[in-house]
Amino acid sequence: MIEVENLTKSYGSHLGIDGITFSAQKGETIGFLGPNGAGKTTTMRILTCFFPATSGKAVVAGYDCFENSFEVRKRIGYLPESVPLYRDMVVDDYLAFVAGVKGVESKAVKQTVTRTMGDCGLDAVVGRPIGELSKGYRQRVGLAQALVNDPEILILDEPTNGLDPRQIKEIRKLITELAGQRTIVLSTHILPEVSMVCERVVIINKGKLVVVDKPDNLTANLRDSSRLFLRITGDLDQIAKALGEIKGVRKVESTPAANGCNEFVVEMARGADGEQSILPVVVSNNWQLNEMRAVETSLEDVFIQLVTEEDSA
């Protein structure tokens, strides 16, 4: 469905993206993950034929984004990062306009608009000017305009950006519901979002591809270190020092907590058995161990790790 090969875009002398390669199968939801300025928007603008790449190849739905942009544009739905809408237009008129220019037959426009508004939870705002809607509803209108021609491919640039937590939940749910058979490319700088919504994740940083993998694999691959969460009653500095001296411990983060029961996160090298080596130290010092458990490596850690690795390379 989407083939991107060695894509590069230069803004003057500065490279927005530099040699990005990835692909997406039909029906797949791909997460584009990267901090601000990573090149997510730039990549999406090339995929949506807003501007051409400086070099490299982008093929969407079997058509080249540069040579056959018209065919590509017929088959995609795009929600730009800033959710640009005509604020003085009424929701229904706006969606009818978009349906029209996207080639929905005149006779079918009305019905299509009604159906799309229903799908996107817009029934409550029929006949309202877009400028009067809340941010959450505007986001839905943005999704509706992307979906109105029932495109094979959806390209959503940070679709939950700037929403409150409840709206974020609703929009994510909506995206998952609407996915169906569609191929979705979704960008975000919020890490948990990717594991929630996406089947595969493309991580980019400073215009360069860092890794492409399944969220689960990324986590597993990164288990070359394990982390333990501990709650120990005793003197904070003393405990932290003792834990840090244990063989195989890479790092200790300590947080003081109420009634002297301090919290520690201990990062162990791969192969070192944390529990076996920590317990004797605690016992010999006569500290009271309140809790000890393994910490699952989250995608967040993966991300930070990958990005910092890339930096030092």
Added chain:
Amino acid sequence: MNLRNIGLVFKKDVKSYFGSFIAYAVIAIFMAATGYLFFNLLASFSILSFQAQANPMVAKQYNLLNVNETVVRPLFGNISIVMLLMLPLLTMKLLADEKKSGTMELLLTYPVRDAEVVIGKFLACYTVFVAMLLSTISYPLLLINLGEPEVVPILTGYAGLFLLGAAFISLGIFTSSLTENQIIAGSLSISILFFFWLMSYSTMFVSAAFGQIISYLAINEHLESLAKGVVDTEDIIYFVIFTVLFLFLTLRSLESKRWR
């Protein structure tokens, strides 16, 4: 080129003009300004007529008693100046605003050709302009009612104004494609229009050949002959080329934005 897409862009922009009251405001100011200028012309004409009645020498001296010469022709000149000031107010937002609000990004990723967008917008603005210009029709009707002006120069004069409007709008869309800032787009188009207008004053300072070129380029020279009732294809071609040229430059400007 897809007519339906042109129609859809046209409809959207006409609605936006009349929905946001810009069109009403501009038409109202236009009517007030042209009305004021028309009644001034009419008043000075009637004063002159009274003087001429009292003293036939005045009439002979100034040869001003022709309604076409004293009222109709200056009226077209006045209307065209008001158009020069008002039309940029209509055109300035057409592309600049879409760029500023980001809606251009969506519009250009829909399966619509740039030319369809530009023509749709041109026609939408032209529609508002037609409504605006038709509001002046009562002035010549009043003249026909009161006196006996020649009708042909009135008709060709209006034809000239309709052509002139197309040229102004085309230039306005072009300047609107150059920037995200409506005010800059508007001022730029007023400046360029003034330049094309005032050019004719410099013909006397340059060589004859160069002067001829300048007076061909000057926009008001072409309106003047139409307002006299002289239909010269050269004038019509001038307006058509002016309009098409700036629409074409608008397309180039949109395209170059994509390459940056």
